[in-house]
Amino acid sequence: xxxxxxxxxxxxxxxxxxxxxxxxxxLPAPVSDVTLADKQRMTQLLLxxxxxxxxxNVVRKHLSLIKGGGLAASTSARIITLVLSDVIGDDLGSIGxxxxxxxxxxxxxxxxxxxxxxxxxxxxxxxRRYLQRGQKGAVPETLKPGTPRGRxxxxxxxxxxxxxxxxxxxxxxxAGLFTKLLSSPLTGEARVAAKxxxxxxxxxxxxxxxxxxxxxxxxxxxxxxxxxxHGKGGRAQEFAAAAAFELSGLSNAWIVALGSDGTDGxxxxxxxxVSSETVSRAKRLKVDLQSALNRHNTYPxxxxxxxxxxxxxxxxxxxxxxxxxxx
Numbered sequence: 001x002x003x004x005x006x007x008x009x010x011x012x013x014x015x016x017x018x019x020x021x022x023x024x025x026x027l028p029a030p031v032s033d034v035t036l037a038d039k040q041r042m043t044q045l046l047l048x049x050x051x052x053x054x055x056x057n058v059v060r061k062h063l064s065l066i067k068g069g070g071l072a073a074s075t076s077a078r079i080i081t082l083v084l085s086d087v088i089g090d091d092l093g094s095i096g097x098x099x100x101x102x103x104x105x106x107x108x109x110x111x112x113x114x115x116x117x118x119x120x121x122x123x124x125x126x127x128r129r130y131l132q133r134g135q136k137g138a139v140p141e142t143l144k145p146g147t148p149r150g151r152x153x154x155x156x157x158x159x160x161x162x163x164x165x166x167x168x169x170x171x172x173x174x175a176g177l178f179t180k181l182l183s184s185p186l187t188g189e190a191r192v193a194a195k196x197x198x199x200x201x202x203x204x205x206x207x208x209x210x211x212x213x214x215x216x217x218x219x220x221x222x223x224x225x226x227x228x229x230h231g232k233g234g235r236a237q238e239f240a241a242a243a244a245f246e247l248s249g250l251s252n253a254w255i256v257a258l259g260s261d262g263t264d265g266x267x268x269x270x271x272x273x274v275s276s277e278t279v280s281r282a283k284r285l286k287v288d289l290q291s292a293l294n295r296h297n298t299y300p301x302x303x304x305x306x307x308x309x310x311x312x313x314x315x316x317x318x319x320x321x322x323x324x325x326x327x
Contacts, residue, residue, distance in 0.1 A: 002027065002029075002066070002071070003029070003065060003066070003071075003074050006071065006074045006075035006077070007074055007075060009075045009076065009077035010076060010077065011076045011077065011078070011152075012077075013077040013078070014077060014078050014079075014080065015075060015077040015078065015079045015080075016079075016080050016081075016082070017071070017079060017080070017081040017082070017099070017100055018081075018082050018084075019081050019082065019083050019084070019095060019096050019099065019100070020083070020084035020085075020086065020095075020096065020316070020317070021084070021085075021086030021087070021095065021096065021317050022086075022096070022317075023095075023096030023097070023099065024057075024060070024067060024096050024097035027064075027066045027067075027096075027099065028064060028066075029064050029065040029066040029067075029070070030063060030064065030065070031063055031064065031065055031130055031139070033126050033129070033130060034063055034124075034126045034127055034130050035124075035126065037124075038063075038123075038124040038126050038127050039060070039063055039064075039127075041123065041124055042059065042063070042114075042123045042124065042127050043056060043060065045117075045119045045122055045123060046059065046113070046114075046117065046119070049117040049118075049119055050117070051113065051117055053094070054094065055113045057093075057094060057097055058105045058109050058110050058113055059110045059113055059114065059131075060097060061097055061098070061103055061105065061110075061142050062105075062107055062110040062130075062131060062134060062142060063127065063130065063131075064097070066097075066099045067096075067097035067098060067099060067142075068093070068097065068098055068099075068101075068103035068105070068142030068143060069098060069099070069100065069101055069102050069103050069142055069143025069144075069149075069150075070099060070142065070143065071099035071100050072099070072100040072101075072143055072149060072150070072153050073140075073143045073149060077152075078152045078153075079100050079152065079153040079154070080154050080156070081100045081101075081153065081154070081155045081156070082156050082158050083095055083155055083156065083157050083158060083159075084158060084159040084160075084316060084317075084318065085157055085159065085160040085161070085318065086317045086318060086319060088161060088185045088187065088220075088221060088222060088319060089185075090157055090160050090162075092155050100153050100155070101143075101153075101155065102143050102144055102145040102146075102147070102150050103142040103143055103144065104144065104145055105142065106141065107131055107134030107135045107141065108135055110131055110134075111131050111132070111135060114131075159316065159318055160318055161185070161220040161221070161260075161318045161319040161320075162220070163318070164220065164260060164318045164321065165181055165218050165219070165220045165321070166181070168218050168321060168323075169181045169216075169218045172216040172218065172323075176214070177214050177215055177216040177325070178211055178212045178213075178214070178215035178216070179215065179216050179217075179218060180204060180211070180215065180216070180217045180218065181218045181219075182200070182217065182218065182219040182220075185219075185220055185221030185222070185319075186219050186220070186221035186223060186320075186322055187221050187222060187223060187224075188223060188224065189223065189224060189225070189226065190223040190224065190225050190235045190236075190238040190239040190242060191238060191239070191241075191242035191293070193221070193223045193239060193322075194238075194239045194240070194242040194243040194246060194255070194257075195242065195243075195246050197217065197219055197243065197255070197322055197324050198243055198246035198247060198253075198255070198324060199246075200217060200324070201217050201253070201324035201326065202250070204217065205326070213326055213327065214325065214326065214327040215325070215326055216323055216324070216325045217323065217324040217325075218321075218322075218323060219321075219322040219323070219324075220319055220320060220321055220322065221319060221320060221322070222235070222319045222320050223235045223238075223239055223320070225238050225296060227296050228295075228296065229295050229296060229297075231292075231295045231296035231297030231298070231299075232265070232266065232267065232297055232298075232299040232300065233264075233265055233267065233292075233296055233297060233298035233299045233302075234259070234263075234264030234265025234266070234267055234269070234271075234298075234299070235259075235264065235265065235320070236257040236258050236259050236264040236265075236269075236270070236271035236272065236320060237257070237264055237265065237267070237269065237271060237272050237298040237299055237302055237308075238293065238296065238298055239255075239257040239271075239322065240255055240256075240257040240271065240272035240273070240274045240298075240302065240307065241272070241274070241289060241292065241293045241298045241301065241302060242293060243255040243257070243274055244274040244275075244278040244279050244282075244289065245279055245289075245290070245293075247274065247275060247276040247278070247279075248276060248279045248280070249276065250276040250326065251276065251326070252275075252276065252326060252327045253275065253276040253324070253325065253326045253327075254273065254274070254275045254276075254323075254324070254325040254326075254327070255273070255274050255275075255322070255323065255324055255325075256271065256272075256273050256309070256321070256322065256323040256325070257271045257272060257320065257321075257322050257323075258270040258271025258272070258309050258311070258320065258321055259271055259317075259319075259320050259321075260314060260316065260317055260318045260319060260320065260321060261313065261314055261315075261316065261317040262311040262312050262313045262314040263313060265299075267299050268310065269299065269302075269303075269308040269309060269310060270309045270310060270311040270314075271308075271309045271320075271321075272298075272302045272307040272308055272309060273307055273309055274302075274307055278305060278307065281305060282301070282305055285304065285305065287301050287304050287305055288301070289301050289305075
């Protein structure tokens with residue numbers, strides 16, 4: 001229905017696109033001869049074998065009528081896309097798989113991804129046939145940078161992780177805290193990122209530093225958790241539980257870790273708040289926080305300790321927020 005609508009527009013028309021994370025799932029629009037089930041099977045295989053999200057997107061864009069600039073290519077109208085970014089770095093081609101953004105990747109690169117992970121023969125035959133036709137030029141490529149169509153498409157980032165962090169820093173500063181905004185996002189394993197943030201917070205209190213207490217380090221990003229077993233939790237809760245051990249021994253130090261969408265993992269908590277007293281408190285209450293962390297079962301432990309932050313669904317997603325405070 002969307003493509004039928006955009007195809008009726010003329011160069012005199014203005015198409016306003018509101019784009020956020022989740023668009024790629026809501027608008028799969030498989031190419032001809034490839035079914036939604038085919039695309040789902042292909043995506044599952046890629047995710048299972050450890051392909052990066054960028055590699056997954058390269059393949060998905062070449063199997064969609066909308067992704068990879070397909071929406072922009074479908075119409076001659078002028079386009080303004082207002083973007084709520086859930087991608088660190090705000091790469092326009094990655095947010096919602098870039099329905100109005102140019103895409104430099106090729107059919108050959110899509111084939112190479114599937115071959116690199118040795119799943120070429122396992123993906124549905126319809127997927128293989130279509131990608132091979134694309135390599136031969138029998139079907140159109142995705143919208144490429146520098147094409148005339150791109151000159152009438154304009155993107156504006158209206159919300160992002162960095163915009164959120166700047167707002168949080170202003171609030172902290174107005175509350176009387178000395179602030180430090182990290183320019184680099186926290187990524188990788190949650191417990192490793194937690195240690196990095198605490199180490200940075202401690203380093204700010206060296207003799208040469210001009211940082212005064214109370215102070216707040218503001219950071220963003222999106223960490224991961226390599227799950228083993230069937231524990232209940234999320235990346236923000238894992239981050240907070242790991243940080244609690246790193247905070248032990250400090251004076252009046254705190255960590256906040258939460259997801260901006262108000263939901264961390266399959267739980268109702270947005271994240272958690274821990275302090276330099278959390279580990280000792282857990283021991284007093286006979287809550288084995290280390291075991292919970294090892295089993296990725298942080299939700300029950302943090303609930304018993306009263307560490308959860310509940311915001312309810314916020315209706316938006318601009319990745320995660322992390323704070324180190326020493327008061």
